[in-house]
Amino acid sequence: MATTKTRQDEQQKTGQRLPGDELKRALYLLKLCRYFDERMEALYRQGRLPGAIYSGRGQEGTHIGVVLPLRPEDSLFPTHRDLSAQIAKGLDLKRIMAQFWGRIDGYTRGRDGNSHIGDWYGNKTWTVMSHLPIAYPVACGAALAYKRRGESNVAMAICGDGSTSNGRWHESLNMSAIAKLPVVWVVNNNLYAYSTPNPLEFPVPTIAERAAAYKMPGVRVDGADVLAVEAAAREAVERARSGGGPTLIESVSLRWKGHAGHDPAKYVPKELLEEYMRDKDPVKNFERYVLSEGVVSEQEVADIQARIEKEFDEGYEFAQASPFPEPEDHAKGLWVEDGYWTSEPGRGGGTEAS
Amino acid sequence: MSKTETTRPDELQAGAAGHGAEPRGKRTEDGQATYLVAIAEALWEEMERDERVYMLGEDIGVYGGAFKVTEGFYERFGGDRVMDTPIAEETIVGMAIGSAMEGFRPIAEFQYADFMSSGFDMISTALARVHYRSGVPLPVVLRGPSGGMVRASSFHSINPEPWFSYAGGIKVIAPAFPADAKGLMKSAIRDDNPVMFLEHKWIYRRIREQVPEDPDFLIPISVADVKREGDDVSIVTYGAMVHRALEAAQTLEAEGISAEIVDLRTVYPMDEETVLRSIEKTSRALVLSESYRFVGIAAEVASTIAEKAFEHLDAPVVRLSPPNVPVPFSPTLEDAFLPGVGDIVAEVKKLSAW
Numbered sequence: 001m002a003t004t005k006t007r008q009d010e011q012q013k014t015g016q017r018l019p020g021d022e023l024k025r026a027l028y029l030l031k032l033c034r035y036f037d038e039r040m041e042a043l044y045r046q047g048r049l050p051g052a053i054y055s056g057r058g059q060e061g062t063h064i065g066v067v068l069p070l071r072p073e074d075s076l077f078p079t080h081r082d083l084s085a086q087i088a089k090g091l092d093l094k095r096i097m098a099q100f101w102g103r104i105d106g107y108t109r110g111r112d113g114n115s116h117i118g119d120w121y122g123n124k125t126w127t128v129m130s131h132l133p134i135a136y137p138v139a140c141g142a143a144l145a146y147k148r149r150g151e152s153n154v155a156m157a158i159c160g161d162g163s164t165s166n167g168r169w170h171e172s173l174n175m176s177a178i179a180k181l182p183v184v185w186v187v188n189n190n191l192y193a194y195s196t197p198n199p200l201e202f203p204v205p206t207i208a209e210r211a212a213a214y215k216m217p218g219v220r221v222d223g224a225d226v227l228a229v230e231a232a233a234r235e236a237v238e239r240a241r242s243g244g245g246p247t248l249i250e251s252v253s254l255r256w257k258g259h260a261g262h263d264p265a266k267y268v269p270k271e272l273l274e275e276y277m278r279d280k281d282p283v284k285n286f287e288r289y290v291l292s293e294g295v296v297s298e299q300e301v302a303d304i305q306a307r308i309e310k311e312f313d314e315g316y317e318f319a320q321a322s323p324f325p326e327p328e329d330h331a332k333g334l335w336v337e338d339g340y341w342t343s344e345p346g347r348g349g350g351t352e353a354s
Numbered sequence: 355m356s357k358t359e360t361t362r363p364d365e366l367q368a369g370a371a372g373h374g375a376e377p378r379g380k381r382t383e384d385g386q387a388t389y390l391v392a393i394a395e396a397l398w399e400e401m402e403r404d405e406r407v408y409m410l411g412e413d414i415g416v417y418g419g420a421f422k423v424t425e426g427f428y429e430r431f432g433g434d435r436v437m438d439t440p441i442a443e444e445t446i447v448g449m450a451i452g453s454a455m456e457g458f459r460p461i462a463e464f465q466y467a468d469f470m471s472s473g474f475d476m477i478s479t480a481l482a483r484v485h486y487r488s489g490v491p492l493p494v495v496l497r498g499p500s501g502g503m504v505r506a507s508s509f510h511s512i513n514p515e516p517w518f519s520y521a522g523g524i525k526v527i528a529p530a531f532p533a534d535a536k537g538l539m540k541s542a543i544r545d546d547n548p549v550m551f552l553e554h555k556w557i558y559r560r561i562r563e564q565v566p567e568d569p570d571f572l573i574p575i576s577v578a579d580v581k582r583e584g585d586d587v588s589i590v591t592y593g594a595m596v597h598r599a600l601e602a603a604q605t606l607e608a609e610g611i612s613a614e615i616v617d618l619r620t621v622y623p624m625d626e627e628t629v630l631r632s633i634e635k636t637s638r639a640l641v642l643s644e645s646y647r648f649v650g651i652a653a654e655v656a657s658t659i660a661e662k663a664f665e666h667l668d669a670p671v672v673r674l675s676p677p678n679v680p681v682p683f684s685p686t687l688e689d690a691f692l693p694g695v696g697d698i699v700a701e702v703k704k705l706s707a708w
Contacts (some may be wrong), residue, residue, distance in 0.1 A: 075456075111487045120455065120490050127488035131479050137448020138480065144449055145456030148408075148434060155452070168476075171442040175449070178440065334486045334523050336546040341489030 018230070022068070023295045024304075026226060029064045030283045032308045033084035036093070039312055040100065044261045049100060050353070051113040054080045058256035061222075061282025062188045063158075064088045065229025066249065069237040070156060075142045077126040077135035077157035081188065081255075083115040085158060090123035093311055094318040102353075103322035104345050110325035111333070133163035136172035136185070143181035143240075154240040156184040156233075162193025164210070165201050173248065177214040182240035184233065185248045188223070190255035195267040211248035223253030224280035227289075253280065324349035379425070387565040390558040392532035393497075394423050396539035397461065399569050401431055404459065407543060410437040410446055411463030420465040421499055421558060443473035447496070451480055454492045459543065464498030467552055468512040481548045482523035491546040497539075499555035500528070501594050501644055502692060506555070507683035513593070513645040518550050519622035519654075525575055526622040528552040530596035533565045534619055537573030545575060554594045561597065576620045578628035584614030587702050588632040590655050591642035592618040595693065599642055602698035611706050621651050629655060630663050637668040638705045642693055647675035669708035674701050 018026070037057045043049040056063060063084035070076065070089065078085050087096070091107070099106030099117050107117050108127060118127030126135050139157035146153040163169050164187060176183050187207050191198055204210060211218025217239070221232045229251050236247035254276040258265035290296050296304075326346040333340035379391035387395065400407050408431075409424065415438040418425030428436045439446050443464065450460040464470050470477060477496065484492050502511035519526045525547055529535040535553065542549040581596060582603055589599045596617045603613040616632050618624060633639050639659050643652035652673040659671050674693045682688050 108487050116487075118488055120488055127484070127490075129479060129483070131475050134448075134475065134480055137445040137476060138452040138455070139448075140445060141449035141452020141454070141460075142456050143452070145453045145458055148453075148458070168442075168444040168448070171440075171445040172448070174440060175442060175445045333489065336485060336491045341485070 018068075018227070020295050023290050024300075026064055026068060026230075027286060027290055027296060027301070028304050028308070029084075029088050030060050030226065030286055031304055032311070033060045033063065033087055034283045035305075035308050036087070036312060037084075041257070041261065050102060051100070053261040054083075054115050054259070055255075055257035055261070056081050056084050058276060058281070059188055059190055059223060059253045060084050061224050061226040061229055061286070062186070062251035062253055065223075065226040066156065066158065066184070066186050066233040066251070068230045069234040071153070073124065073153050074237070075124040075126070075139070075153065075155045077139040077142075077155065078128060079132055079135070079159055079163075080115040080128050080130065081160060081190075082128075082158045083117065086115075086117060086119075086123070086125050089125050091117070091119050091125065093315040097315040097319035098322045101319045101322070102324060103319055104325050104347055104349060105318070105322040109333075109345055133157070133159035133166060133169050133172070135159075136163070137168050137175070139183055140172050140175050140179075140181055143176065143183040144179065146182050147179070152182075152241045154182045154184060154237055156186060156237070158186040158188055160193065161187060161189040161191065161198060161201055161207060162196070163187070164207050165193070173211070173214040173216070173246070176246040177216050180243070180245040182243070183246045184236040184240055185246060186233070187248070187250045189250050189252045191252070192255055192265075192268065194259045194263075195265075197267075206250060208248060208250040214246075214248075216246045216248060218248040218250070220250045220252065222280075223251040224276075224282045224285055226282055226286050253282070321351065323347045323351055324353065379422070381565075382562065385564060386562045387532050387536070388559050388562045389532045389535050389553070390421065390423060392536035392565045393539055393553055394425075395565070396536045396543070397424065398427065398430075400540055400543040401427070401435065403569065404543075406457060407459045407461065408435040408437065408453075409461045409463060410439050410449060412439060412441055412446075412465055414438060414463050419463060421555065423553075424463065443469055444476045447473040447476035447481060450494045450496070451476070451484065451492055454494050455484075455490055459493045461495040461497060461543065464496065466510050466512075467498040467500035467514050468509050470496065470498060470514050470518070470550075471512075474517070477518060477524070478521040482521040485547070486523060492548050493546045494548045495542050495551055496548070497551040497553060499558070500552040501554040501556055502681045502688060503556040503594055505683060505685060505688060506681075508680040511681035513552075513643075515550075515552060515621050516645050516650050519651065523548065524622070525549045525620065526552070527575065527620045528554065528593045529619050530554070530557065530561075530581075530593055530617050532561060532563050534573050534579070534617075536565050537571050538575065538619060541572045541575050544572070549575070552593070556594045557597070573619070576623050576625050578616055578618045578620070578625040580614060580628065580632065581617045582613065582615040584612040584636065586612045586636055587638040587640060587705050588614045588616060588629075588636045589640045589642055589698070589702065590616045590618065590629055590632070590659075592621055592651070593644055595642045595644050598693065598695050599698060602695045602702065605695070605699050606702055609703075611702060613702055618651075618655075624654065624658070626658055626662065629659065633659055633663040634666045637666055638708065639667070639671045640698070640701050640705055641671065641673050642698060643673075643675045644692065645675065646678040647673060648678045650675050669705050672701055672705060674698060
């Protein structure tokens with residue numbers, strides 16, 4: 001069978017426990033991202049959501065875990081799979097949903113949709129592009145800027161296992177190691193590049209060990225264990241911040257859904273999917289953990305869930321009420337000097353799609 | 355295994371100690387500058403003027419660049435601002451993008467414009483689209499020697515301007531004269547948008563003229579220039595073909611035909627107004643380019659004239675451009691491939707016979 005399995009003994013166990021409010025925040029983010037993903041898929045299947053969706057379900061442990069150690073001024077270069085990481089970095093649910101419905105209040109003002117999203121001037125996230133890992137070399141540039149200015153910021157880039165077959169993935173690791181750039185390379189290994197399984201993507205047992213070729217630390221973590229991911233990311237972020245250069249983190253999970261909303265992912269063996277959904281659900285595992293540790297009560301979990309559902313509904317309403325971009329603005333914003341991005345956009349596009 | 359040196363020897367780490375250093379390329383005693391010297395002066399002055407400006411590329415530092423445009427820069431500005439990179443074009447462009455997002459103003463050198471295609475995705479997908487989708491300006495200059503006429507064959511003679519003009523979001527400049535090159539390079543570096551600056555390698559050391567020394571001497575982007583006034587036929591062209599057109603115009607003059615030569619200087623976005631004004635005057639248009647005939651720059655100019663100046667035309671708009679085949683090496687082949695002075699004269703004569 002063409003899969004790589006994680007083992008319990010490969011897990012990176014966190015040495016120190018996060019403060020209670022951080023754990024509660026992690027729980028909120030995990031549950032929010034899961035709920036968002038499920039509700040958006042439902043709306044997509046009902047034909048109520050235009051465009052595409054790229055579910056990150058089952059990988060929330062990676063997405064939330066790697067972002068937790070980041071500061072607001074650190075930059076994040078994710079992919080379309082990593083909307084949960086962008087939510088963890090601070091993007092607003094209302095504006096995210098406006099983006100999904102192509103509205104003017106979306107982060108790209110309707111110039112792109114779904115998780116091809118970003119908020120550079122707010123939460124320091126790259127506006128996602130499809131050609132992966134296109135943001136890896138860009139992250140090198142941001143990290144270079146921090147280093148040149150003597151700042152302690154770090155750049156973190158995320159890609160999938162599929163991206164590691166691409167030339168610029170290697171170019172970027174190589175460059176970052178040569179220039180000792182403050183960057184953290186995250187590979188969200190969800191076992192499949194669209195339909196292609198790990199053994200057809202790379203000949204080595206793990207992606208993490210490829211770090212040796214670039215003389216940087218490489219670590220493999222269980223993406224179902226958000227605290228293990230967080231610990232690995234924290235170490236990498238601190239290394240980058242203190243001038244120790246780049247780190248490669250491979251976080252292993254399974255993509256529960258297809259590549260995009262249209263893909264039933266029949267190429268994933270049923271038993272494997274069942275195993276991951278049963279034993280390696282990062283959201284359920286973490287919820288069980290914080291309950292058992294007494295970090296939260298059952299009531300608090302219920303309250304968090306209620307808050308999430310309310311936020312989703314508010315986001316949905318906000319998106320539906322936000323106008324479409326004005327059609328005559330379709331060519332604006334290409335050049336800086338047209339002023340489109342430094343002025344308020346027209347809001348006369350109405351709320352009815354053509 | 356021998357220890358790998360990761361830094362340059364101390365005597366080459368000149369940087370701040372390099373005050374008083376100067377570019378190798380010098381003006382002649384009467385103050386004339388070659389195209390290459392004019393470009394080096396522009397780069398030097400803008401590096402002096404704005405410390406956010408820095409250069410990256412292959413062999414641009416200690417070696418001074420494949421064509422020696424940046425010779426002397428490393429000694430003056432140091433390795434941080436004249437950054438030698440591995441042979442990794444995608445990462446060169448990506449780093450330029452990322453550092454520009456963080457406030458730097460990078461200038462990336464390609465040893466030959468041909469190798470821009472090795473960074474094609476980062477240029478056409480990333481560099482060209484970031485601002486339209488996210489409102490983040492990218493003040494990036496990509497520069498490199500383009501064009502043929504020097505027996506450099508298929509991989510060192512390309513005219514890539516149609517590829518990158520098509521991308522949208524990148525201004526593409528291809529000057530023919532030293533003063534234009536200097537003024538346009540300074541404008542390109544000060545522009546907040548991505549700019550591709552194509553330096554014709556045949557012109558580098560062959561064409562010299564008086565070039566202004568004013569550090570704020572700027573030629574505006576997207577403004578064409580009439581290099582020769584005439585009444586009978588307009589030759590609309592750019593780059594090295596301007597020089598062939600000027601030579602042809604002398605021959606034609608002797609035969610009683612007065613040719614006007616419009617040098618586009620910037621091919622995208624194109625200055626339609628200057629082109630159309632010339633057609634209104636002469637009523638005949640020869641569009642001459644070194645880029646290929648099919649989907650080349652000449653096709654765009656010709657269709658613009660046909661569409662917007664139809665009532666002024668006394669003859670069909672004629673293109674003179676090479677066929678869409680790789681640039682051949684052998685002198686007989688390359689000369690036949692490129693539009694020659696004789697070809698220009700013949701086409702203009704045919705046009706004036708209408």
